[in-house]
Amino acid sequence: MSALRGKHILLGISGGIAAYKSAELTRLLTQAGAEVSVCMTAGAQAFITPLTLQALSTNPVQTTLLNPEAEAGMGHIELARWADHILIAPATADLIAKLTAGLADDLLSTLCLASTAPLSLAPAMNQQMWQHPATQANINTLTQRGTLIWGPAQGAQACGDVGPGRMQEPAALLQQLQHYYQHPLPLSGTRILITAGPTREAIDPVRFLTNRSSGKMGYAIAAAAAAMGATVTLISGPVALAQPIGVTRISVESAADMLVATREQAANHTILIATAAVADYTPAQTATQKIKKSGEKLNIALERTVDILATITREQKQLFSVGFAAETQNLLAYAKGKLARKGVHMIAANSVADGKAFDRDSNALEVVWQEGSQSFPEMDKHQLAKELMQLIQQRYQHWTQSQ
Numbered sequence: 001m002s003a004l005r006g007k008h009i010l011l012g013i014s015g016g017i018a019a020y021k022s023a024e025l026t027r028l029l030t031q032a033g034a035e036v037s038v039c040m041t042a043g044a045q046a047f048i049t050p051l052t053l054q055a056l057s058t059n060p061v062q063t064t065l066l067n068p069e070a071e072a073g074m075g076h077i078e079l080a081r082w083a084d085h086i087l088i089a090p091a092t093a094d095l096i097a098k099l100t101a102g103l104a105d106d107l108l109s110t111l112c113l114a115s116t117a118p119l120s121l122a123p124a125m126n127q128q129m130w131q132h133p134a135t136q137a138n139i140n141t142l143t144q145r146g147t148l149i150w151g152p153a154q155g156a157q158a159c160g161d162v163g164p165g166r167m168q169e170p171a172a173l174l175q176q177l178q179h180y181y182q183h184p185l186p187l188s189g190t191r192i193l194i195t196a197g198p199t200r201e202a203i204d205p206v207r208f209l210t211n212r213s214s215g216k217m218g219y220a221i222a223a224a225a226a227a228m229g230a231t232v233t234l235i236s237g238p239v240a241l242a243q244p245i246g247v248t249r250i251s252v253e254s255a256a257d258m259l260v261a262t263r264e265q266a267a268n269h270t271i272l273i274a275t276a277a278v279a280d281y282t283p284a285q286t287a288t289q290k291i292k293k294s295g296e297k298l299n300i301a302l303e304r305t306v307d308i309l310a311t312i313t314r315e316q317k318q319l320f321s322v323g324f325a326a327e328t329q330n331l332l333a334y335a336k337g338k339l340a341r342k343g344v345h346m347i348a349a350n351s352v353a354d355g356k357a358f359d360r361d362s363n364a365l366e367v368v369w370q371e372g373s374q375s376f377p378e379m380d381k382h383q384l385a386k387e388l389m390q391l392i393q394q395r396y397q398h399w400t401q402s403q
């Protein structure tokens with residue numbers, strides 16, 4: 001049976017000469033048993049008519065945002081929810097830039113922003129435009145968010161140039177989509193709860209205690225877990241990072257808020273990964289009014305916060321829990337100690353000596369568990385997150401089999 005049977009595929013078409021190939025793609029998708037709804041940009045309609053796509057998909061073609069007639073049928077938010085997968089072929093340089101920036105000034109970009117479905121792009125453009133650093137940076141960002149980039153192919157272009165920029169052939173795109181659904185991802189069906197970022201502990205209405213955590217590692221782990229098929233809930237302290245695609249984010253401020261949110265979510269998750277740099281101490285009292293300066297010294301009494309990782313691990317026995325540790329010395333020994341003390345299944349320790357790890361794009365880790373350990377040399381946090389998630393998945397599988 002076709003892996004696409006019954007799947008709701010939202011086929012986005014943007015304005016490039018390759019748009020004519022999307023007619024064939026629509027036909028192949030419907031033949032493979034998918035239900036196809038086509039959304040065309042204004043540019044796409046200059047190359048191919050909606051009527052052609054309507055006939056091939058046997059569904060009305062959507063073209064405009066806030067069209068009263070279309071909104072009376074399947075509104076744009078409904079359509080975004082309907083989609084199991086969004087495939088945009090061809091995806092022009094302009095559309096790619098729009099998706100990167102998160103613009104929503106037409107129907108297709110709005111649907112992408114409003115949907116949590118996996119998104120695949122089949123880029124098609126002049127080879128110079130494809131190789132431009134702006135496009136490459138956009139593709140990089142989208143890839144890091146979990147967007148699948150299929151192509152472009154190399155070869156002769158409509159403009160006479162030769163190089164990368166041709167849209168992949170419809171049959172190749174169909175194959176990639178089928179492949180995506182034929183091979184269930186390793187974490188399909190697994191629900192992962194991740195804490196990330198710093199916390200803010202209020203001193204008074206305008207001041208707080210915090211730390212240098214950027215949340216980058218936790219966000220990269222959330223994106224890697226989602227790309228491996230997991231359902232991911234990310235409980236995040238205040239950070240300046242975009243929500244990874246396909247991840248549900250719950251924003252919190254203080255350690256106490258993070259504990260409440262984690263407790264609320266923990267029961268319906270199977271893995272907990274605590275990457276957050278939770279404040280260990282919080283002001284014993286938060287002043288209700290701004291503290292005015294007075295003497296030469298100011299003492300603020302602090303009290304310990306609850307250890308979220310240890311508490312939730314103790315309360316929810318079904319959780320496979322992974323903690324992080326930041327050490328300036330004796331990395332392995334401290335990590336092993338933390339493993340036992342917190343009762344968790346794995347500890348990923350990073351060295352923060354000489355300002356390493358915090359607010360940087362790369363990191364190195366020593367990961368320990370009861371029976372072993374593994375070192376990850378310094379690398380980009382996104383790559384590290386992928387490799388770490390593979391190890392977590394292996395250890396989790398081993399743990400569930402031994403239960």
Ligand code: CTP
Pocket residue numbers: 195255274275276277278279280305306307308309310322323324325326327338
């Ligand atoms: N953690 C937590 N709640 C806290 C404190 C820490 O969930 N109130 C989690 C962190 O998310 C991380 C791990 O526990 O996974 C870090 O443990 P911690 O004992 O705070 O270690 P370090 O911060 O590395 O440092 P130290 O041992 O020096 O306190």
